[in-house]
Amino acid sequence: MPSLTVPPPALTGFPTVDALEAAFLALSERAPHLVRRRILGSSRLGEPIAVYEIGDGPAHAVIAGGVHPNEPIGFHTALALAERLVADKGLRHELDMTFHIVPCIDPDGTRLNEGWFASPSDRGAYGRAFYRPAPDEQVEWSFPLSYKRLHFDRVLPETRALADLFDALEPALFVGLHNAEVGGVYFYVSRDDEALVTELSAIPARHDLPLDNGEPESPDLVRLGDAVFRCPTVAERYDYLEGLGLDPLAEASGGGSADYLQRYGTLIMVAELPYWTHDDVVDDAPSGMPYKRVVQDRAERLRALGGTLTGALSRVDAYVTIPSPMLRGARAFAPLMTALADAEDERARRLDIDRIATRAEVFSNEDSVRSFRLRFGGMLLRALEVECAAGVAHDTVRRECDAFRRVYEEWVAEAVRVPLRPLPLADLVGVQLDAVLAAARAAVTA
Template identity: 35%
Template sequence: MSRSRHPWRCALQPLLRYHSVDELGARAAALVARRPADARLRRVGTSRGGTPMWLLSVGHGSRQALVVAGPHANEPVGGATALRLAERALADPRLTEGADATWNLLLCLDPDGLRRNERWLPGPYTLGRYFRNFFRPGFFEQPEWLPGGASGATLPETRALLDLQDELRPFLQCSLHGVDVGGGFVEITDPLPGLAQRVARAGARLGIPRELGAYDTLYWPGLGPAVYLIPPPRPGDLAAAITEAAVESTWYHPHRHGTVTAVVEAPMWAVTAVADPAPCGDPEGALRAVSRTLRHDTRLLRTLVTRVRPHLTVVPDAAPLLAPIDDYLLVCPGLADTWDPDTPGGHVLPPLSTAHLAALRIAGRRLALRTAGLLHQLVTAAGRDPAGVLPELDRLIDAWCAEYRDGHGARWIPVTRQAEYQARVVLAAFELAVRRTPACSRSGESGWGPRPAVPMHRE
């Protein structure tokens, strides 16, 4: 067994595609059957649709690490990453006995939502196929958020995660997310000095660009390139909550237990420009163009939705698709105003780099593409096109995907590299978090024992 300083360098089977909900459970069960003394699988909840929520635990240490996969339905890489982390923890005792740690891996927080994405999960992986089959529930149906606070949480998936956090009181929580188009980055509730350098190394080795100006972290402090400090929860309106996570969330709920939460984002399609720190020559002109485009797209999509809506009574499952459409149409005008330098009394934007503006362009187009894709599914589910919108939707989706591909140079990242990048970032956060937590009786075995805390720094 290798005692290399880098435990992630053990051999693993390549991943040719994402795992479905059922495959995640089956693979976890097979792993436990192979190593019953070191791994356990237990049901910690049931989704609204009746799907079991499985927790895979590896090791027997007193310090608990919690990894949450699949918090967003359209971001499936986390399940593969969780299984990869379990294999690593079983292969290298420094990750368990040596750190006095137990790895607790929630295989999917939103299994019902992931099932709705299974039409595109097996591939082939093209932007058009992804967006035409994309699903992400409306804001109030996403189990990671707590718009009414923890005491008001009603979704069974949310309650299962909250109960698990309070049971485990983890020293580290990692929430595994995926960026459909862009680069990799990390959002974190407390500084872990050295994490930015680890993220940089992981990205360089795997060809993953770091997203240096992620749009949803535009107003957040930076802790180094592509690492952002999540601000404490603050109440906000729905539009702010959807785009800024500006409400109480399961990211912060375990903070009372001393938990550090890291939100680890891994891209599906990479765009090199999101890693370009060079100043933009005409930021105000670029922002006006982004805002103008988003307003135009929103008006166009709103017109199409208005034409389609009267005909949706024949679609039995229309509500779950309409909810996110209405959310996107609600939030887009406010975002356009926020980004527009000519908006009276608007937000004061920080100095913008090429990376910031690339991320904003991608984000604006993403909102339009998601709306168009969901509307396409609604019309297709009706079995007919009484409003005559499918040709227009197909034209828009094809043109906007071509802009990602040809205008932004979006390139597909194989699933293996997505999961490997995410696993390396989680392992880096784990090592750094172990060092900042109290010593345990066996920490000396690993070489990862606690060290004096390094003051917060900015790189």
Template identity: 35%
Template sequence: MDETAARAAALAAGRPGDVRLRRVGLSRAGTPLWLLSVGHGTRQALVVAGPHANEPVGGATVLRLAERVLADPRLTEGADATWNLLLCLDPDGLRHNEGWLTGPYTLGRYFRRFFRPGFLEQPEWLPEGADAAALPETRALLRLQDELKPFFQCSLHGVDVGGGFVELTRDLPGLAQRTAHAAARLGIPRELGPYDTLYWPRLGPAVYRIPPPSPRDLAAAITEAAVESTWYHPHRYGTVTAVVESPMWGVAAVEDASPPADRDAALRTVSRTLRHDTRLLERLLTRVRPHLPGTPDAARLLAPVDDYLLVCPGLATAWDPDTADPAHPLPPLSTAHLTALRIAGRRIAVRTAGLLHQLVTGAGHDPAGALPELDGLIDRWCADYHDGCQARWIPVARQVEYQVRVVLAAFELAGRRAAGPARSGEPDWGTRPAVPMHRE
């Protein structure tokens, strides 16, 4: 967080006529929420980094975007646009992840230091509607959306294991091709069947339509994210929102669109594994919980543990062909879908184990004797990602460059959508040649 804010301040100090840095709110812990604005156009673009605490790539992406925009007047004067870059929406949560940000980048290190708050503490969600938004970070973003009325909004996310994909509140024809080009150039697998979008309309390969918000229970909201959110809040202004996911560890099989050899057998394996892992973790939590009073951050770490364990049984039931509700059948599934479901089931389990590991180590003692078992589970499940799924680390510079290219492509297409037919010779910012990258 400190490095991101310092670099943004240096950009503003170096180009005061073109760049402004202002505080738009405070986090729950009193950390400033900084907005970096570039350009003086009448049309506003809003890019939000760090909405999920464990997905830090957006902070590097907004800094790269600021540099790219400053270097190319076609992105400001030429597009009559101002870029508004929110450096981090959840700075408090990001600080809880700083233990793994310096590397080495291994799955075991990441999950043992992983933090993501419980669903009700994630600032993009509006489970009770905008008027009842409780988090100061959420209220700050809502105020900013109402002030700017952006024609284009982008939320920057980072898949821990899997591939890149985009979610849209309005269709942007051509984005799937631009995304495919960027992914191919940078060696980023595209996720052709993300768990998040299993029931959502597909606009193109690795591009999905976010359904309008509708009343749902908490479990559905956690797993489907189709509740009211800051993604849809500016919809009334004609805003196009793009959620851009960039992977940290890539898995090639998430872009395998071939039919699976035995769909039902694969689904039974995923569901059976999730049920088994959930029972293990519930037993561990029962042993650990009585010893946690007085442990620093116990409530903050337990909230996501309880959320994850809440949704696991329903997911296992919904994915199992022997128990799924016939009124809500699974859509046709490719190998990519089955790979994504395998990754998602394992993700919930290993995240929960990582949070329990932090609770036990934070207590300073392990009277329940849970730490060796948790270490064994984390090691085994990370090995399954690495050896079973062939998950491979993607260098930070490539994560960032992929996200920048997709954002620029979506910005251009959203601008065309708002302005009507494109002018001949309009630059294709999303597929421009690579520029020298900063060292990681």
């Protein structure tokens, strides 16, 4: 069993794009014989995207932070990994890999989240300053893909830079540094490696963190072990929705890294880590509620959320003048809530009415809607406030902004009444770093 990773204990927030790059530059200047820096490409707003290479082994590992810019735990992990590799010659010799670490693949999107980085324990502040790109503007979901009726070739510059790195290296391992929000720790891997699955399931307990026992992110996921799932692809999600009789294009954007890397047989590992947890996330006791009813309730709440968001957008669409990233995101995610409701409705229709949901399943289904409200409602409110702050807001926009702010404040008040516990960032980083090293060992011994 690998030794327990113990990162620095004084982690209280997340580094900005500038602070992260400064830390990596300082490391490369301290160890120029070990750390090589080069530029992969530029973001849509012209910011250079750097990769830092450590080691000289024949196998290649690509580690990328910021693949979703609202998921910054991996910024700490990327730096901790680089520092560990520089300091530990024995580890470099053991793994015999070349690590290509991209600290932040989406600097533009990350900057739009920096407003909450200093106070990650405050769920209300998180939602209020939250930003997630529209699906076709996300690095993770904008790889080229052609599958059945889905054809996507609007590849972002950031995605193109990462894809070019994949093509040049044909990596043995890729780790996109993701994280979740509420619950326990869970993982994705792209192959059924029993030893790796067992190792991943054991890592959180060594850091006193819970495994997630609630509802998976998607009902079509394949479970490989305790809180470990097979890494999903867009093609698989397409087939699942098609099997429900729904239009897969209602959710589709581009391909994911898992779709793209299938050509190279790359091992993919993702460690999903929550900012907060709750006692119910590990409670397998029966809730007394039929699981079918739990899923139906979630569908109803998602449909109501989609209606609220699309209603507000429809009332201002003729008057907004600033095409901000928040507005583009809100326009994309509002109808997606209704599409998700359709999928859950159809899934519920096919479920056995007699099965009783666990308390963990009830909590995760309910909290997923609270999360979507704070996320996408926060983005819509930010978009309206941008218009007002610029002094170009039509009276309709100003009135809608005031009205929607009251709705959003009610959503925040409901969410913060749920007694969540912030998890120590150092332990979350420790789990992710241990998972990266476990995956690296699996990749070189396969």
